[in-house]
Amino acid sequence: MSQVIRSPKMYDVCVIGSGAGGGTAAKILTEGGLSVVLLEAGPPVFPEKDFKMLMWPYELPHRGAGVGGHAEENFSEFLAPNGAWNIEGEPYTSAPGSNFQWFRSRIVGGRTNHWGRIALRFAPIDFKSATRDGLGDDWPITYDDLSPYYDKVESYIGVFGTHENVSSAPDGMFLPPPKPRCTDLIVKKACDKIGVICIPSRLAILTKSVNGRLPCHYCGQCGRGCVTASNFSSSQVMIPPAMKTGKLTMITGAMAREVILGKDGKAEGVSYIDKATRTEKRVNARAVVLAASACESARLLLNSKSPQFSNGLANSSGAVGRYLTDSVGSDGWGIIPQLEKMPPHNHDGVGGMHMYIPWWKFDRKNDFPRGYHIEFGGGRDMPGIGEFNYLLHEEEGYGVGVKKRARQTYGTGIGMAGRGEMIPNPDTYCEIDPNVVDKWGIPVLRFHFKWSEYEIRQAKDMQETFRAIIEAAGGEYKTKTPISGDRPFGIAEGGKIIHEVGTARMGADPKSSVLNGFCQAHDVKNVFIMDGAPLVTNPDKNPTLTIMALAWRASEYLLDEAKKGNL
Ligand SMILES: Cc1cc2nc3c(=O)[nH]c(=O)nc-3n(C[C@H](O)[C@H](O)[C@H](O)COP(=O)(O)OP(=O)(O)OC[C@H]3O[C@@H](n4cnc5c(N)ncnc54)[C@H](O)[C@@H]3O)c2cc1C
Numbered sequence: 001m002s003q004v005i006r007s008p009k010m011y012d013v014c015v016i017g018s019g020a021g022g023g024t025a026a027k028i029l030t031e032g033g034l035s036v037v038l039l040e041a042g043p044p045v046f047p048e049k050d051f052k053m054l055m056w057p058y059e060l061p062h063r064g065a066g067v068g069g070h071a072e073e074n075f076s077e078f079l080a081p082n083g084a085w086n087i088e089g090e091p092y093t094s095a096p097g098s099n100f101q102w103f104r105s106r107i108v109g110g111r112t113n114h115w116g117r118i119a120l121r122f123a124p125i126d127f128k129s130a131t132r133d134g135l136g137d138d139w140p141i142t143y144d145d146l147s148p149y150y151d152k153v154e155s156y157i158g159v160f161g162t163h164e165n166v167s168s169a170p171d172g173m174f175l176p177p178p179k180p181r182c183t184d185l186i187v188k189k190a191c192d193k194i195g196v197i198c199i200p201s202r203l204a205i206l207t208k209s210v211n212g213r214l215p216c217h218y219c220g221q222c223g224r225g226c227v228t229a230s231n232f233s234s235s236q237v238m239i240p241p242a243m244k245t246g247k248l249t250m251i252t253g254a255m256a257r258e259v260i261l262g263k264d265g266k267a268e269g270v271s272y273i274d275k276a277t278r279t280e281k282r283v284n285a286r287a288v289v290l291a292a293s294a295c296e297s298a299r300l301l302l303n304s305k306s307p308q309f310s311n312g313l314a315n316s317s318g319a320v321g322r323y324l325t326d327s328v329g330s331d332g333w334g335i336i337p338q339l340e341k342m343p344p345h346n347h348d349g350v351g352g353m354h355m356y357i358p359w360w361k362f363d364r365k366n367d368f369p370r371g372y373h374i375e376f377g378g379g380r381d382m383p384g385i386g387e388f389n390y391l392l393h394e395e396e397g398y399g400v401g402v403k404k405r406a407r408q409t410y411g412t413g414i415g416m417a418g419r420g421e422m423i424p425n426p427d428t429y430c431e432i433d434p435n436v437v438d439k440w441g442i443p444v445l446r447f448h449f450k451w452s453e454y455e456i457r458q459a460k461d462m463q464e465t466f467r468a469i470i471e472a473a474g475g476e477y478k479t480k481t482p483i484s485g486d487r488p489f490g491i492a493e494g495g496k497i498i499h500e501v502g503t504a505r506m507g508a509d510p511k512s513s514v515l516n517g518f519c520q521a522h523d524v525k526n527v528f529i530m531d532g533a534p535l536v537t538n539p540d541k542n543p544t545l546t547i548m549a550l551a552w553r554a555s556e557y558l559l560d561e562a563k564k565g566n567l
């Protein structure tokens, strides 16, 4: 890799990564008239061939668990390609005492090919929560700054939901929601009994045709990818219109390694590994947008060292890699015996929850800061891997007895997942591991991660609430969690909820933040970050809708600055 092959062409913008943030940037920038080169580490995706939307479990080895069960940890072989907790030849490390899990994708569209499509707006208070409780920092922008961009994203990608006027979960530009399923109604009734708010969910799935995309036909398999593009993925919804402008050059199999700084203190291009030839190449651009996902973008900045920025590009604050958070997660489940008597019925729907529980205790004093929401599901959908595992722990023997019991209990379980806000702490961050490089010779990330007492108390509250709801529904709560150890109250390992953000946060003060309110680097005006890295807080709402709204707003700002000749 000694010889660097330079492209003589000068693009207006180089975007790194084609997921939620990068896809949005590519669409807005090209439609605004700029020439964009998009570097994408993975291959293209071909939905007809790559998505296993209408495949039966028996068509894959071990019903999708893979030979030796190898695929089980990556959500099975049915998952839309190409995401994994571990990528061959591309390691990351955890510091002693830390256990961080990092789910990455290497494919056009990134993790939006297989995300859960839960699309929730942050609330006004989420941008100013430090003012209220003194923890962490406020954002340099407000809900009102972002709200028009939530409108634009929702209207363009299609999100269903209902207007509910719940202050922790702002309403949006919604398509009609699908009807509640039987288990939704049971949970809703139980919630009403104990004073918990339960409302139709908000998912980026079409219940009506939008921009020529077909509405969902309720096959219930969104995680596998949708051949009809009825749910949102960047590969099917953001990249095609960008391509159509004729202004987008997409280079796949291009692993960005460094942003190159010019003598004038501005970025002048990006060097990348062409995976097919294992050669190092370079593209030139007037501006660079990093959208390789929050931690990968931090890695790129930290690996882009120069005499001006010996600690990494745009890192005069030292904040790159810091303020890392994931959502607090704890799961549980219970059995509702009355469902055993349910006649077979149509349980079809979208591949995700039809109802959910937004944060409902916002108006009282809790013994932990901020809040969480609850995702839930159950009923008679296609049995997945491990569906009946619990029976083998509970029932003696095998054969007819177990089968009979499986038939009896099939569809009677309700699972619950709490997703809550983590407060950034000084023990949680990523940095470059000085001793490890990946197969391309690029230094890798080392993670430090610690939950604080705040998050552990939140997980405890989740478990208590799950039990209360299941019992109010006349069911038996089955999950048992320890009160201490590595995962008290079932709190998930850091990174496991796949909502890692904050590693190059925005802020008003360049001494403690990397970006301004338009995702533009304080230190290098033609560098922008448009993935989860700019997020100042990580409220209970899943982050992707906010990543896209911020990217849309930042791209419009970039277009404006380019027009004024300011980049
Ligand atoms: C199973 C699953 C379920 C999820 N469910 C939800 C949900 O319901 N709601 C929600 O809000 N979020 C959910 N998420 C999280 C969501 O997918 C991410 O928040 C979102 O995709 C992040 O967008 P991004 O643009 O930052 O990164 P990504 O979508 O990960 O895209 C990053 C892109 O950059 C490319 N790339 C990486 N490194 C380089 C490099 N060095 N050079 C060039 N290209 C590079 C990757 O190949 C990828 O295409 C889920 C994630 C998973 C995996």
Ligand code: SF4
Residues within 6 Å of the ligand: 053, 205, 206, 215, 216, 217, 218, 219, 220, 221, 222, 223, 225, 226, 227, 228, 229, 230, 231, 349, 350, 351
């Ligand atoms: S449930 Fe609907 S959106 Fe999801 S994969 Fe099936 S058709 Fe597509």
